[in-house]
Amino acid sequence: MNGWMGKIIQIDLGSNRQQALPVTPETLRRFLGGRGLGVKLYTDLCPDPLDPFAAENALIFMTGPLTGTVMTSGRYQVVSRSPLTGTICDSSSGGSFGAVLKSAGLDGLVIRGRADHPVYLFINDGGIEVRDAADLWGLNTQQTQKAIHERTPAKTSVACIGPAGENRVPFAAIMNDRDRAAGRGGMGAIMGSKNLKAVAASGNRAVVIADPEAYQAMNARLDRAVDKNPVTGKSLQVLGTPVLVNVINAHGMFPTRNFRSGVFNDAEGISGEKIAETLLQRQSACYKCPIGCGRTTKTRNRQGEGPEYETVWAFGAQLGISDLTAIAEANYACNELGLDTITMGSTIGCAMELHEAGALGEKMLWGDANRLVGWVQDTACRRGFGAELGLGSRRLAAKYGRPELAMQVKGMEIPAYDPRGAQGMALSYATSNRGGCHMRGYMIMPEILGHPVFLDRFSTAGKPEIVALFQDIAAVVDSAILCRFLQFAMGISTFSEMLRAVTGLDFSDEELLTAGRRIYTLERLFNNRAGFMRADDTLPPRFFQEEFQTGSSRHRRVRLEEMLDAYYAVRGWDAQGAPSAATLAELGL
Amino acid sequence: MAGTVTVRFYALLRRQLKTAAIEVEADGGSLLELLTRAEELAGQGFLDELLDPGNELLTGTIILVNGENVRLKDYLNTRVRAGDTVDLFSPAGGG
Numbered sequence: 288m289n290g291w292m293g294k295i296i297q298i299d300l301g302s303n304r305q306q307a308l309p310v311t312p313e314t315l316r317r318f319l320g321g322r323g324l325g326v327k328l329y330t331d332l333c334p335d336p337l338d339p340f341a342a343e344n345a346l347i348f349m350t351g352p353l354t355g356t357v358m359t360s361g362r363y364q365v366v367s368r369s370p371l372t373g374t375i376c377d378s379s380s381g382g383s384f385g386a387v388l389k390s391a392g393l394d395g396l397v398i399r400g401r402a403d404h405p406v407y408l409f410i411n412d413g414g415i416e417v418r419d420a421a422d423l424w425g426l427n428t429q430q431t432q433k434a435i436h437e438r439t440p441a442k443t444s445v446a447c448i449g450p451a452g453e454n455r456v457p458f459a460a461i462m463n464d465r466d467r468a469a470g471r472g473g474m475g476a477i478m479g480s481k482n483l484k485a486v487a488a489s490g491n492r493a494v495v496i497a498d499p500e501a502y503q504a505m506n507a508r509l510d511r512a513v514d515k516n517p518v519t520g521k522s523l524q525v526l527g528t529p530v531l532v533n534v535i536n537a538h539g540m541f542p543t544r545n546f547r548s549g550v551f552n553d554a555e556g557i558s559g560e561k562i563a564e565t566l567l568q569r570q571s572a573c574y575k576c577p578i579g580c581g582r583t584t585k586t587r588n589r590q591g592e593g594p595e596y597e598t599v600w601a602f603g604a605q606l607g608i609s610d611l612t613a614i615a616e617a618n619y620a621c622n623e624l625g626l627d628t629i630t631m632g633s634t635i636g637c638a639m640e641l642h643e644a645g646a647l648g649e650k651m652l653w654g655d656a657n658r659l660v661g662w663v664q665d666t667a668c669r670r671g672f673g674a675e676l677g678l679g680s681r682r683l684a685a686k687y688g689r690p691e692l693a694m695q696v697k698g699m700e701i702p703a704y705d706p707r708g709a710q711g712m713a714l715s716y717a718t719s720n721r722g723g724c725h726m727r728g729y730m731i732m733p734e735i736l737g738h739p740v741f742l743d744r745f746s747t748a749g750k751p752e753i754v755a756l757f758q759d760i761a762a763v764v765d766s767a768i769l770c771r772f773l774q775f776a777m778g779i780s781t782f783s784e785m786l787r788a789v790t791g792l793d794f795s796d797e798e799l800l801t802a803g804r805r806i807y808t809l810e811r812l813f814n815n816r817a818g819f820m821r822a823d824d825t826l827p828p829r830f831f832q833e834e835f836q837t838g839s840s841r842h843r844r845v846r847l848e849e850m851l852d853a854y855y856a857v858r859g860w861d862a863q864g865a866p867s868a869a870t871l872a873e874l875g876l
Numbered sequence: 877m878a879g880t881v882t883v884r885f886y887a888l889l890r891r892q893l894k895t896a897a898i899e900v901e902a903d904g905g906s907l908l909e910l911l912t913r914a915e916e917l918a919g920q921g922f923l924d925e926l927l928d929p930g931n932e933l934l935t936g937t938i939i940l941v942n943g944e945n946v947r948l949k950d951y952l953n954t955r956v957r958a959g960d961t962v963d964l965f966s967p968a969g970g971g
């Protein structure tokens with residue numbers, strides 16, 4: 288087979304029984320791999336929503352048809368039902384783990400059941416071994432990776448959890464290649480619930496390329512395209528993702544102190560420009576990535592990777608903190624303990640507003656950089672007030688009687704773009720299948736950054752169509768699997784060209800966009816079954832009721848009602864947000 | 877007409893020019909005229925990081941006048957006056 292390895296294994300950790308899951312060529316073509324095929328497998332295996340921590344729940348690691356081939360193809364996706372949101376969830380991570388898992392012979396690994404003691408999986412050239420991990424339980428993610436490297440062949444790649452995952456914190460991450468995270472949605476907590484400390488992979492199998500000549504020529508051309516593009520060839524390399532701090536702040540939509548201002552007065556002090564002058568040691572890159580947006584950084588006492596833009600915001604402006612060292616060290620702590628930085632920071636900010644409003648006795652003060660790392664550690668270990676921060680913002684704010692102070696959608700915390708500053712982004716947040724996430728349909732690209740075309744951020748006209756299109760393209764990229772940042776330099780026609788060269792199938796742009804729509808709709812179907820309907824496609828009331836008084840997004844509110852019906856119509860969903868019978872028939876679902 | 881316009885540099889522009897902002901004498905003219913004078917003051921060319929040879933904004937270039945994107949105003953003909961702030965971002969991205 289070209290592109291795919293032709294093998295998906297299911298392992299039950301309760302019985303250690305393994306079985307191959309057959310997938311037809313037609314299913315591969317319709318769902319590609321990664322997120323799409325993962326969601327297809329998940330919804331076939333667990334059609335009725337299960338408690339995410341139930342033993343029978345499936346946790347699925349996926350590679351894609353492009354994994355291990357073209358540029359940025361080291362990534363993998365993890366699919367399950369999120370313990371944070373209750374929605375379907377897939378989480379993506381870079382590094383090289385995806386490419387190595389595929390070189391071990393797998394398109395996917397489905398994990399079910401619960402081991403009766405801590406274990407890790409060692410996958411070597413198609414075989415899977417369940418190994419004891421009793422002595423690894425309690426170790427942080429870096430110690431775990433190091434320990435497993437010592438007991439496995441050279442070039443083994445490890446995806447693992449830290450204490451946060453072991454303790455089932457619902458926003459625990461899976462970490463691989465030291466500091467790369469499948470961060471959002473708590474996939475790490477599901478690993479913990481299965482007593483699964485890590486998945487280690489090693490192998491030598493090559494992906495068979497259908498058309499090696501076209502493939503070579505294409506790669507050379509794409510290398511030049513990435514190099515020539517000012518974002519992928521320069522900005523991301525020199526300044527990384529935190530370059531956005533000043534961009535978004537200048538647009539008055541850099542969420543500050545739990546989204547009560549769109550301008551952070553100390554933005555310069557935590558900007559990408561500043562990080563490049565202070566913490567940055569060098570850039571780093573994932574497998575076969577000519578961009579290299581990663582930041583290897585150092586504070587006086589510590590070193591590690593990041594912080595990325597979202598993290599600079601979550602531990603910075605969101606909390607009124609402008610101390611870059613504290614932000615970087617909180618980021619290092621999240622990586623080591625295995626926590627999603629966005630939910631962590633946003634939840635701390637929520638607690639700060641709860642305290643300020645008199646609803647929470649615990650002294651949580653804006654700008655308190657000294658206690659930041661302690662809060663992260665306590666959350667991972669569920670100690671003291673950390674046990675409450677470990678609820679995530681929605682459950683925390685509800686517990687203290689002020690649910691409207693959680694800046695979340697469907698239980699997932701909204702990241703670093705205030706939706707009042709970009710109407711398309713607002714619609715994208717509201718309709719995202721995994722909750723408040725920017726990656727389902729990154730409308731900041733056209734609305735702020737002007738890629739591939741510039742759109743008026745305050746207009747709602749045409750946004751439903753474009754949001755749906757961006758969501759569908761993102762589903763394709765996550766299923767192929769590629770890095771989203773390639774989208775600054777290339778679009779869907781390049782992705783279909785890559786898939787043609789690698790798989791030999793005659794994918795057209797249109798077929799891929801339909802696949803994206805199919806995947807998005809299948810995710811929606813699951814969410815409908817889990818109880819998510821129109822009323823859940825919304826945002827916290829703050830965004831409809833409160834206006835900023837300063838900055839260039841002042842006097843604006845989200846106008847979701849102007850867009851939601853049209854969005855459902857574009858999607859072929861009914862007024863309650865459920866896909867119509869005709870839509871399902873058209874997509875073959 | 878007395879007074880100046882503050883021109884602020886961000887992203888790679890700032891690294892290239894090694895300065896975060898300059899003050900440019902305002903004459904009430906167009907943005908393009910102002911930027912051309914800013915280039916002289918900065919002592920080195922930077923407009924080719926923002927514009928193509930035909931003076932169209934490059935994909936991804938962001939220019940804000942008082943926080944508003946000039947693509948939604950009069951583009952490079954946007955009038956700039958004393959006391960205004962012009963923010964220049966060479967193409968940047970992240971996520």
Ligand code: SF4
Nearest residue numbers: 573576578579580770
């Ligand atoms: S652009 Fe950044 S995140 Fe994407 S593959 Fe390259 S280094 Fe990894």
